[in-house]
Amino acid sequence: MQKRSDRSEASRWRKAVQRAVSLPRIALALGIGTVGGIVFNWLTLPLPWMLGPIVFNTVAALLRLPIAPPASVRPYVVVVIGVMLGSGFSPAILNHIGDWLLSLAMLAAYLFVSALFVIPYYRYVGRFDPVTAYFAGMPGGLNEMTFIGRDMGGDDRRIALAHTSRIIIVVFLMAAWFRLTVDYDPASRASAGTPFSVIPATDLFVLAAAGVVGFFLGLKLRLPAPTLVGPMLVSALIHLGGVTHSPPPSELIVVAQIFLGTIVGCRFVGVRPGLIGRSILLSLGATLIMLSITMLFAVLFHTWFGQNLEQVLLAYAPGGLAEMSLVALAMNAEIAYVAVHHMVRITLVVAAAPVAFTLLKRWKRKKASDGHSE
Numbered sequence: 576m577q578k579r580s581d582r583s584e585a586s587r588w589r590k591a592v593q594r595a596v597s598l599p600r601i602a603l604a605l606g607i608g609t610v611g612g613i614v615f616n617w618l619t620l621p622l623p624w625m626l627g628p629i630v631f632n633t634v635a636a637l638l639r640l641p642i643a644p645p646a647s648v649r650p651y652v653v654v655v656i657g658v659m660l661g662s663g664f665s666p667a668i669l670n671h672i673g674d675w676l677l678s679l680a681m682l683a684a685y686l687f688v689s690a691l692f693v694i695p696y697y698r699y700v701g702r703f704d705p706v707t708a709y710f711a712g713m714p715g716g717l718n719e720m721t722f723i724g725r726d727m728g729g730d731d732r733r734i735a736l737a738h739t740s741r742i743i744i745v746v747f748l749m750a751a752w753f754r755l756t757v758d759y760d761p762a763s764r765a766s767a768g769t770p771f772s773v774i775p776a777t778d779l780f781v782l783a784a785a786g787v788v789g790f791f792l793g794l795k796l797r798l799p800a801p802t803l804v805g806p807m808l809v810s811a812l813i814h815l816g817g818v819t820h821s822p823p824p825s826e827l828i829v830v831a832q833i834f835l836g837t838i839v840g841c842r843f844v845g846v847r848p849g850l851i852g853r854s855i856l857l858s859l860g861a862t863l864i865m866l867s868i869t870m871l872f873a874v875l876f877h878t879w880f881g882q883n884l885e886q887v888l889l890a891y892a893p894g895g896l897a898e899m900s901l902v903a904l905a906m907n908a909e910i911a912y913v914a915v916h917h918m919v920r921i922t923l924v925v926a927a928a929p930v931a932f933t934l935l936k937r938w939k940r941k942k943a944s945d946g947h948s949e
Contacts, residue, residue, distance in 0.1 A: 600643035607631045607642065608837035612829070622750055622905050624832035625898065629743055632840025637848050644841030645834055650802040654786040655823055655831040656897050657803040661785070661810020662822040663910030675912060678880040678890070679919055685872050685891055686923055689714045692868065693861050701857045703733060709932055711737035714865055714893040715924040723929050736850070739842040740858030741865075745894035746902060748866060753885070753906050771824040778821040785809045800896055804918060811911070835897060865893045882912070890916035 608628030615627030635642050645652075694712035697703045703711060710724030717738040725731035771779075786806045793805020813819055822828075843851050873887040880887060889903045896917040903913035 597643045600641050601645045603640070604632055604635070604642035604644060604837050604841055605833065607635050607640075608833050608840065612833050612836070620750075620754075622746070622832075622901060624829045625836040625901060626747065626750065628833050628836030629746075629840040632837050633743070633843055636841060636843040636846070637851060639848075642841055642844060644838045644844065646838055646841075648834065649838055650790075652831045652834040653800070653803040653897055654790050654806045655827050656835070656901070657789060657806030658782055658786045658810040659823045659828055659831075659904070660803075660900050660910055660914050661789075661807040661812075662814050662820075663904070663914070664811035664814050666815055666817070671912075674881050675915065678876075678882065678887070678912075679916065681872065681876060681880075682891065682916060682919060683923060685868065686714055686920065686927075689865050689868050689893065692864050696861055696864060697737070697857070700860065704729070706932075707733050710734045710928070712861065713924050713928045714741075715921045716928070717742065717895070719925045720928065727929075727932065732846075733854070735842070736846065736854035737858055737861065739839070740855045741862050741893060742895045742898055743839060744855075744859055744862045745866070745892055746898045748862070749889070749892055749894065749899070749902050750905075752888075753902075769822055769825055771826055774821045774824055778819045779824075781813060781819045782810070782821065782823055785813055800918075800921065803897055807914065832901065839898075862893070869893070886912060889913045891920075893920075896921055 608631060611627030611629075611631030612624040613627070615623030615630075620626065632642060690712055693714070694709050697708035697711045698705060701708065701711075706724060706727050706729035710720045710727070710729050711734045713720050717735070720738060721731050721735045724734045774782075786809075789806030789809035790802050791805070792809065793801030793803075796805070798804045798808075846854075869888060869891045872891055873884050877884045877887045882890075885906070886908055889899060889906065889908050890913045892899055894902070894917075896914070899917055900910060900914045903910050
């Protein structure tokens with residue numbers, strides 16, 4: 576009993592030491608991310624407080640600077656993003672939800688077509704093994720595809736790098752696309768929000784309560800991206816019900832984006848620069864394939880969906896839920912439409928990909944067995 580207690584104490588001590596060592600690295604990463612946000616904001620680039628930290632910390636990772644992601648606080652940081660996204664739901668949205676059903680149904684077809692092209696790309700161009708290629712080529716679910724792919728026998732590092740690169744590239748390309756093709760003025764960003772000083776104290780309390788309740792509700796209901804989706808749903812309910820019309824304070828939104836961008840940028844920490852470069856190049860090809868399919872679906876079906884081209888592009892683009900919702904906010908798009916589509920996309924991929932993979936394995940095994948029996 577004494578030995579077990581000693582081992583437990585030693586384990587707690589090691590974890591405490593690791594946290595103490597990581598704190599300066601995390602502080603450096605956040606400092607680099609903040610500088611990146613300031614520079615991108617000064618240059619009036621789109622999504623400066625997220626893309627700046629991503630770029631600066633990716634470069635820092637390539638230079639092997641002693642940085643570490645503040646990953647442990649991500650579930651709490653995305654609560655702010657969730658409450659902010661929920662504030663984009665207005666009572667008028669209820670009149671349009673029925674109009675989205677066709678668009679959501681076609682989303683399943685889009686995911687199937689994307690996987691049909693991207694999985695062979697990773698298999699034959701990237702020369703990934705079949706399991707790794709399958710889970711790397713899925714258009715969504717970074718953490719889920721990495722963990723499930725590893726359990727199925729894939730290379731979790733390659734899968735994680737493929738999805739990380741995809742999210743970064745999609746966010747950059749979409750932001751650049753709207754900057755070049757749409758009359759979008761970065762100086763008047765919608766994502767700036769409302770300052771603390773303008774929001775009534777009662778509204779601040781309601782928004783905070785929505786975040787806390789949504790956090791635990793998302794975990795309890797096991798929602799996809801629970802600490803983001805839970806607060807978003809609770810925030811949507813209170814905004815739809817007219818309890819408040821205020822978004823979270825702009826200062827909190829900026830801080831949340833710096834944390835989020837820093838975490839994404841630090842995903843390459845500890846990876847060899849050569850492997851990072853190859854992963855980004857491979858992912859660039861895969862992402863361009865996905866975005867070409869996205870553009871095809873948007874051009875062919877946007878009028879059928881009753882949406883403009885840009886709206887469907889944002890809703891179907893295979894970026895992260897939080898990241899693409901922030902792009903939609905910056906572009907003055909209908910946040911509810913975009914966020915709901917990304918929630919459904921991730922849910923479909925996470926639910927269907929492992930099942931489809933298992934069925935595919937059984938079919939191949941049966942086919943091989945039938946071939947031997949002949």
